[in-house]
Amino acid sequence: MDSQRRKFLKMAGLTAVAGMGAPAINMLLKGEVRASETEASTAPALPTKSVKRLGMVVDVNKFGANPGLAQKCVEACHSIHNVPDFRNPDGSIDKKDEVKWIWAEKYEHTFPDASQYKRNVGLEELPVMTFCNHCDDPPCVRACPTQATFKAKDSGIVMMDYHRCIGCRFCMAACPYGARSFNWRDPRPFIKKLNPDFPTRMRGVVEKCTFCAERLAVGKIPACVEATGDTKAMVFGDLNDPNSEISKILASTFTIQRKPFLGTKPSVFYII
Amino acid sequence: MIEKALTGSSKYWAWMAFLAVLVGIGALSYSQQFQYGLGYTGMSRDVSWGLYISQFTFMVGVAAGGVMLVLPYYIHDFKAFHRITILGEFLAIAAVCMCLMFIIADLGQPMRLMNVLLHPTPHSMLFWDMIVLNGYLFLNLLVGWTLVHAEYKSPHRPVPPPKWIKPFIYLSIPWAVSIHTVTAFLYAGLPGRDFWLTAIMAPRFLASAFAAGPSLLVVMALIIKRVTKFDAGQVAIQKLVTIITYAALMNFFFIAMEFFTAFYSNIPGHKATLEYLFWGLDGANSLVPWMRFSMFIGAIAMVMILLPKTRYNEKTLGVACGMLFISLWIDKGLGLVLGGFVPSPTEYITQYYPTAGELAITVGVWAAGFMIVTVLYKIAISVRLNVEN
Ligand code: SF4
Ligand code: SF4
Ligand code: SF4
Numbered sequence: 001m002d003s004q005r006r007k008f009l010k011m012a013g014l015t016a017v018a019g020m021g022a023p024a025i026n027m028l029l030k031g032e033v034r035a036s037e038t039e040a041s042t043a044p045a046l047p048t049k050s051v052k053r054l055g056m057v058v059d060v061n062k063f064g065a066n067p068g069l070a071q072k073c074v075e076a077c078h079s080i081h082n083v084p085d086f087r088n089p090d091g092s093i094d095k096k097d098e099v100k101w102i103w104a105e106k107y108e109h110t111f112p113d114a115s116q117y118k119r120n121v122g123l124e125e126l127p128v129m130t131f132c133n134h135c136d137d138p139p140c141v142r143a144c145p146t147q148a149t150f151k152a153k154d155s156g157i158v159m160m161d162y163h164r165c166i167g168c169r170f171c172m173a174a175c176p177y178g179a180r181s182f183n184w185r186d187p188r189p190f191i192k193k194l195n196p197d198f199p200t201r202m203r204g205v206v207e208k209c210t211f212c213a214e215r216l217a218v219g220k221i222p223a224c225v226e227a228t229g230d231t232k233a234m235v236f237g238d239l240n241d242p243n244s245e246i247s248k249i250l251a252s253t254f255t256i257q258r259k260p261f262l263g264t265k266p267s268v269f270y271i272i
Numbered sequence: 273m274i275e276k277a278l279t280g281s282s283k284y285w286a287w288m289a290f291l292a293v294l295v296g297i298g299a300l301s302y303s304q305q306f307q308y309g310l311g312y313t314g315m316s317r318d319v320s321w322g323l324y325i326s327q328f329t330f331m332v333g334v335a336a337g338g339v340m341l342v343l344p345y346y347i348h349d350f351k352a353f354h355r356i357t358i359l360g361e362f363l364a365i366a367a368v369c370m371c372l373m374f375i376i377a378d379l380g381q382p383m384r385l386m387n388v389l390l391h392p393t394p395h396s397m398l399f400w401d402m403i404v405l406n407g408y409l410f411l412n413l414l415v416g417w418t419l420v421h422a423e424y425k426s427p428h429r430p431v432p433p434p435k436w437i438k439p440f441i442y443l444s445i446p447w448a449v450s451i452h453t454v455t456a457f458l459y460a461g462l463p464g465r466d467f468w469l470t471a472i473m474a475p476r477f478l479a480s481a482f483a484a485g486p487s488l489l490v491v492m493a494l495i496i497k498r499v500t501k502f503d504a505g506q507v508a509i510q511k512l513v514t515i516i517t518y519a520a521l522m523n524f525f526f527i528a529m530e531f532f533t534a535f536y537s538n539i540p541g542h543k544a545t546l547e548y549l550f551w552g553l554d555g556a557n558s559l560v561p562w563m564r565f566s567m568f569i570g571a572i573a574m575v576m577i578l579l580p581k582t583r584y585n586e587k588t589l590g591v592a593c594g595m596l597f598i599s600l601w602i603d604k605g606l607g608l609v610l611g612g613f614v615p616s617p618t619e620y621i622t623q624y625y626p627t628a629g630e631l632a633i634t635v636g637v638w639a640a641g642f643m644i645v646t647v648l649y650k651i652a653i654s655v656r657l658n659v660e661n
Binding site for chain 2: 095096097098099105108109110112113130139142143144145146147148164165166167168169170172173174175176177178181182183184185186202203204205206259262263264
């Protein structure tokens with residue numbers, strides 16, 4: 001597969017379109033021009049749509065160096081948030097009813113458009129933590145007909161209101177990252193150990209990672225970040241604050257985002 | 273006027289009873305789905321819309337197709353459509369009702385449907401779709417009912433419809449275009465779904481709608497001619513066939529455009545779904561026979577519609593229009609929506625197979641649609657035959 005060339009053509013075409021169209025539209029709409037639509041590592045300096053813009057840096061290599069860490073993150077998140085665990089009779093994950101907020105994915109699936117021909121050996125097997133990007137321009141929010149999924153103005157977190165959601169799943173079709181899950185049936189019997197401090201969901205609504213908004217509210221850090229301990233495999237912070245740890249990492253390290261050419265402006269960055 | 277639907281031959285009642293049974297089975301299945309949740313269907317995390325939404329999309333087209341009668345009759349004063357324009361309007365009513373039923377069947381929390389109106393969200397295309405669909409239903413109910421009622425009131429002396437209805441008729445024409453355009457926007461505005469991300473989605477939707485809706489009308493008009501004394505007329509039918517021909521040609525042309533863009537550009541994301549639909553992707557090929565069959569009978573139908581010998585023979589014409597309708601139904605009512613989810617955003621290939629209960633609900637909605645259209649046509653035709661006798 002000559003995927004490198006194809007990828008180049010795809011990227012070149014799309015960035016050309018974005019480069020021509022987007023700034024002009026922005027100028028018309030807001031009277032301002034954004035320096036770069038794909039932002040890369042200069043993100044903190046750019047104007048964003050919320051006061052804070054919370055984001056995450058995931059260091060994939062550190063997950064490779066610490067076997068079991070990925071699973072620890074998933075368990076921390078899913079147990080705290082009462083995420084149900086649907087299994088087939090043989091113990092494998094039931095793909096049909098599956099609900100997940102964060103999971104370890106293969107590189108080629110998290111970055112399907114960046115699957116270079118002849119990439120370095122080892123990358124294939126690294127667990128790439130995959131979860132909601134809390135996009136600055138989230139298509140899921142644009143699509144939702146009830147504002148049950150919305151962007152919090154103060155933090156930039158893309159939130160869910162389980163009591164308003166009508167279960168149309170338009171947001172699932174709109175999210176280009178597969179970050180959202182739907183409760184195809186009553187999830188409660190499938191919660192391994194109930195955490196009474198966090199609400200359970202009912203059937204028929206969508207859910208996803210919330211950047212642990214409920215923990216942030218009481219001064220804690222996200223559960224998955226906490227689970228990585230001092231490995232610094234995941235760093236959480238405000239992208240709008242140039243002095244935050246995450247901003248400093250982004251300013252000094254080469255990172256990538258998932259499908260940046262779609263204009264969603266993901267707030268999760270990856271060190272590969 | 274309603275009483276016209278309450279008297280009929282034993283055949284009429286047998287047909288209604290048959291439909292009622294199907295509706296009943298569908299309703300029963302729906303109550304099970306309501307209890308269990310949408311896991312009752314074959315949908316999954318990766319293929320999060322299934323038959324309900326694909327049928328919904330197709331029926332929006334059938335509803336919009338009625339405008340192909342309204343437009344020539346009212347704008348171009350094409351008199352031959354005098355007798356069947358009402359059939360187009362009533363078909364639109366039944367089709368929109370089916371759309372609404374399919375939407376409700378698809379909701380995870382149907383009791384919260386009103387949230388769409390309680391929290392109006394102009395940046396959501398689904399919000400607009402709800403507005404334009406309900407508006408179209410209202411327009412067609414108003415126009416259709418008023419026109420039939422005018423005939424009903426004075427069966428012996430033809431009266432023109434009241435003047436105030438004219439603006440509503442004219443409004444219904446762009447409105448028909450809007451329902452299918454907005455429905456196309458549900459798909460064409462989503463980043464990261466390459467198969468749907470195409471500017472010709474709305475034109476393609478309209479072309480297939482203007483072929484599918486009138487095809488169904490031709491089939492139904494030919495059936496009505498056999499079971500009642502109501503004859504739509506050779507001229508009207510042939511004019512409809514001309515419309516169908518051009519619309520269907522446009523539709524197939526647009527499909528060819530999609531193929532060219534995907535395969536000449538050679539961009540994997542744009543090719544993937546077409547490959548999945550017509551050849552299979554990594555061994556997954558559940559839709560391949562359907563799509564190939566759709567193209568095959570579509571091509572045969574086009575030949576039959578173009579050849580004078582088969583076109584002017586009512587039997588072969590009926591068969592051709594029926595085949596074209598099925599071809600378009602597979603193309604849009606299956607492939608377009610279901611195909612868009614393959615591969616998933618993380619490039620997994622998950623296939624979707626509807627469950628028996630899901631099929632029963634789908635058939636039930638279709639049967640309900642046929643019931644509505646039967647009742648409405650019964651009224652319109654009884655009134656009309658009354659006028660003419
Ligand atoms: S990753 Fe998906 S769900 Fe999360 S904000 Fe972006 S579009 Fe929405
Ligand atoms: S499923 Fe819920 S959150 Fe998603 S678009 Fe529909 S109403 Fe909004
Ligand atoms: S930020 Fe919180 S909700 Fe999101 S994946 Fe991590 S633990 Fe889960």
